[in-house]
Amino acid sequence: MLSFILRRLGTMALTMLCLTLVVFFLINLDPNLKKLAISQTEMHTSAEQLESWLVNHGYRQNFFSRYGQWLGIVPKQPVTDPATGKPARRFSFCNDPVEPTFSGVLQGDFGCSTKFKTTVASKLFPALGATGILMFWVLVVMVPISLLIGILAGMREGSRTDRTLSVASIASTATPEYVSGVIFTVIFASWLGLLNGSAASASRGITFYNFTLPVMTLAIYGIGYIARMTRASMVEVMTQQYIRTARLKGLSFGSVVVKHALRNALIAPFTVIMLQFPWLLTGVVIVEVMFRYQGFGYTLVEAAGNNDIDLLLGCSLVSVFIVLITQLISDVGYAFLNPRIRVQ
Amino acid sequence: MQLEYIGAFDVVLGVLARFWPVWIALVLVMGASFVYKKRLGLYGQLFDSSVGIVGVGICLFWLFTAIFASTISPFNPLVQIPIMKDALPGAVEPQSGLVYLFGGDKLARDVFSRMVYGSQIVLIIAPAATGFALMVGITLGLPAGYYGGRIDTVLSFLANLVLAFPVILLFYLLVTPGIMETPIPYAMAGLFFLFPIIFFSVLFWTRYKKRPDRLYILLGLTLIIGGWVYSGLVFDADPFRIIHIDPNQLNIFVAVVFASSPGVFRIVRGLVMDIKTRDYVAAAQTRGESPWYIMLWEILPNARGPLIVDACLRIGYTTILLGTLGYFGLGLAPESPDWGTAIKDASRLLRSFIHPALPPTIALMSFVLGLNLLADSLREQSMKD
Numbered sequence A: 001m002l003s004f005i006l007r008r009l010g011t012m013a014l015t016m017l018c019l020t021l022v023v024f025f026l027i028n029l030d031p032n033l034k035k036l037a038i039s040q041t042e043m044h045t046s047a048e049q050l051e052s053w054l055v056n057h058g059y060r061q062n063f064f065s066r067y068g069q070w071l072g073i074v075p076k077q078p079v080t081d082p083a084t085g086k087p088a089r090r091f092s093f094c095n096d097p098v099e100p101t102f103s104g105v106l107q108g109d110f111g112c113s114t115k116f117k118t119t120v121a122s123k124l125f126p127a128l129g130a131t132g133i134l135m136f137w138v139l140v141v142m143v144p145i146s147l148l149i150g151i152l153a154g155m156r157e158g159s160r161t162d163r164t165l166s167v168a169s170i171a172s173t174a175t176p177e178y179v180s181g182v183i184f185t186v187i188f189a190s191w192l193g194l195l196n197g198s199a200a201s202a203s204r205g206i207t208f209y210n211f212t213l214p215v216m217t218l219a220i221y222g223i224g225y226i227a228r229m230t231r232a233s234m235v236e237v238m239t240q241q242y243i244r245t246a247r248l249k250g251l252s253f254g255s256v257v258v259k260h261a262l263r264n265a266l267i268a269p270f271t272v273i274m275l276q277f278p279w280l281l282t283g284v285v286i287v288e289v290m291f292r293y294q295g296f297g298y299t300l301v302e303a304a305g306n307n308d309i310d311l312l313l314g315c316s317l318v319s320v321f322i323v324l325i326t327q328l329i330s331d332v333g334y335a336f337l338n339p340r341i342r343v344q
Numbered sequence B: 001m002q003l004e005y006i007g008a009f010d011v012v013l014g015v016l017a018r019f020w021p022v023w024i025a026l027v028l029v030m031g032a033s034f035v036y037k038k039r040l041g042l043y044g045q046l047f048d049s050s051v052g053i054v055g056v057g058i059c060l061f062w063l064f065t066a067i068f069a070s071t072i073s074p075f076n077p078l079v080q081i082p083i084m085k086d087a088l089p090g091a092v093e094p095q096s097g098l099v100y101l102f103g104g105d106k107l108a109r110d111v112f113s114r115m116v117y118g119s120q121i122v123l124i125i126a127p128a129a130t131g132f133a134l135m136v137g138i139t140l141g142l143p144a145g146y147y148g149g150r151i152d153t154v155l156s157f158l159a160n161l162v163l164a165f166p167v168i169l170l171f172y173l174l175v176t177p178g179i180m181e182t183p184i185p186y187a188m189a190g191l192f193f194l195f196p197i198i199f200f201s202v203l204f205w206t207r208y209k210k211r212p213d214r215l216y217i218l219l220g221l222t223l224i225i226g227g228w229v230y231s232g233l234v235f236d237a238d239p240f241r242i243i244h245i246d247p248n249q250l251n252i253f254v255a256v257v258f259a260s261s262p263g264v265f266r267i268v269r270g271l272v273m274d275i276k277t278r279d280y281v282a283a284a285q286t287r288g289e290s291p292w293y294i295m296l297w298e299i300l301p302n303a304r305g306p307l308i309v310d311a312c313l314r315i316g317y318t319t320i321l322l323g324t325l326g327y328f329g330l331g332l333a334p335e336s337p338d339w340g341t342a343i344k345d346a347s348r349l350l351r352s353f354i355h356p357a358l359p360p361t362i363a364l365m366s367f368v369l370g371l372n373l374l375a376d377s378l379r380e381q382s383m384k385d
Helices: A001-027 A030-040 A047-056 A063-071 A120-155 A160-173 A177-191 A208-238 A241-248 A253-265 A266-289 A295-307 A309-337 B009-016 B020-035 B040-046 B050-067 B112-145 B149-164 B166-172 B184-192 B194-207 B212-234 B247-275 B279-286 B291-302 B306-327 B339-347 B358-384
Strands: none
Touching: A001 A063, A001 A309, A001 B149, A001 B166, A030 A047, A030 A266, A030 B358, A120 A160, A120 A208, A120 A266, A120 A295, A120 A309, A120 B112, A160 A208, A160 B358, A177 A208, A177 A266, A177 A295, A177 B306, A177 B339, A208 A253, A241 A253, A253 A266, A253 B009, A266 A295, A266 A309, A266 B166, A266 B306, A295 A309, A295 B166, A309 B166, B009 B020, B020 B040, B020 B050, B040 B050, B040 B358, B050 B112, B050 B358, B112 B149, B112 B247, B112 B291, B112 B306, B112 B339, B112 B358, B149 B247, B166 B247, B166 B306, B184 B194, B184 B212, B184 B247, B194 B212, B194 B291, B194 B306, B247 B291, B247 B306, B279 B291, B306 B339, B306 B358, B339 B358
16 A cells, blocks of 8 residues: 555656646747746837846746756756846845755745746745635535435436436536636626625635635536436445345335445545546636636636746646645545455 | 617517527427437437437537528627627617627627527537547557557556646646747647548558458548648648638647547546457457457447547537637637637626626537537436447
8 A cells, every 4th residue: 555655656746747847848938938028028128128138037048957947956046137247136026046056846945926026935825725715615515515416316216306416417517617607696696686796805804795606606517527426326336235135124215325325325426526626626717717716726827827937837736736636545545445445 | 879679578589580490400300310210229219318309409409500600690790880889688780670689798799699600619629629539539548458568658647647737727838829839739730630540541451451442442532531631720731722720729629639638548548448358359369350450340349339428528528628718718819709708708797787698608508518418318328238
């Protein structure tokens, strides 16, 4: 088991290395660097000035040495101030080292955000915290509801409850966040006036009024999927011999479901819920942009839209980490929950 | 000048009337399918359940809407008629006397016509991209599952690499105006569009290599048609000027194929690993058939059930992806009538006007719902066998 986890962690590190290299390559393409230079300098700058801005801020160093600097395996070189000829900080708003030092992600330095004029860490981690709160409430809403729907539907296959709930969950998987968000806003904010169509104020304090719509929108897409998986697993369990035995020895249907079926039926949904996190990540981006909630997704869009290199790298590192760690947890957890599975 | 309005009941009637070619085609096709359902195999079996009928109905509805878009829509989806700015549903356009059935958007374009034309974009790109993703996934998944070992390790690592990307980040990196100046989208298009040609060439080669008369015709056709489409799509150099794709459309097309082919790869790989332990595969191996013959002519046909179901779901998922691209304003032209862009434009103004937001959202939702119902019913039917 331990060697399995270690091997998986090794693959994870390799995957993260490859992915950050790809992201690094793509955001450092020449047109993207030009865009960054244009957005960072004054209007109407000539091509030479743009080029000199890029050189002065160290964007024209060798690609691999820059990647190494970001990673922290190559010492970060300070840039030379053209006016004084002395080594200087790349950006005044964050304290880059003035002497060559190892200062990259491995050392915990995520770099500077050119868009927000601050260090990446001070922007990214509060945003992650805000998204964490959102995710927490989404899970609190999504998991019980979807498990309940799945169990109710799967307990008597083919019944009217089953068919109604199945079609409802298919409908919810057909509703991406940008669709349900619009529909919910129209119903609850525009027509009924019950809820706030914007969650911008939620950064200062979460209330039922400003936070329900984002949570609802984000939960609805996942509910259908998890419910369908739970239903499939429940249907399978209900056909097992031990369920028949329990019924034949005279237990009531309710207690068979609760005592015998439920536990076995919940193994598969656990994996699905864990694998749902990467999907939630995309949903988070849409929902945060739609409801103007200042979280991780909002930061990612701002970083991508402005080609904020270090911030975008930080965002991709975090999201790739979340995807891979949930995969690992789902594999390990599955082995723990189901004693018949042995990982090799 | 004051606009004239027609009542809500007339709006509903008007919408139903505008869709007349769709209703006729729908009745003809559904009626014929229902009568001959015994002879139509898997497709015919769909008509045995109400879920299947609804699914087929919705999908055909949008298919015919896309085909007859120019007849159905009363206005050009891009033309702005200033007086109709933010007009409410049912407003009569004074010059032509035609009705803005679902009102006008903030740029004074007809919401109804835009929704109808939006179906064209979705119904061209989503199935085509899914088709290419299937080709890529199958061509790579077959050897990975069949041979296992190092090929499998490398290909699975690459697939997991792409799958570990959050889709939205992938799109922000791959679908930007800047990347069009680099050769990357064209190189990726060149790579992906090669797969169908390889797939069909190998398919025919393994089957007919002992029968040159058939082989040369089929191979020749594959190479000519494939090369023609390839030159049109990748180099935009179709000698007949029929196949043409805008650079930004090529870009989203490639990004969507890139995002969804690892999923197909995983499914195909899993299916192949399951099927290759069957007796008929062992029999073919004993006969001395080549590995690619076994993969393409023994394993693949037996994996078709789950693949068809997955393809249906995947078209729906691709539609959602296209909507996401439109919602973030990536790739598609800002005035493009596709549903995602329309939702983006309308959702910014929800506080003042809600009518431009509803038609595209309901259209997108209903199309994906139709595909999901279709997939669900296909799955039920193929489980019965």
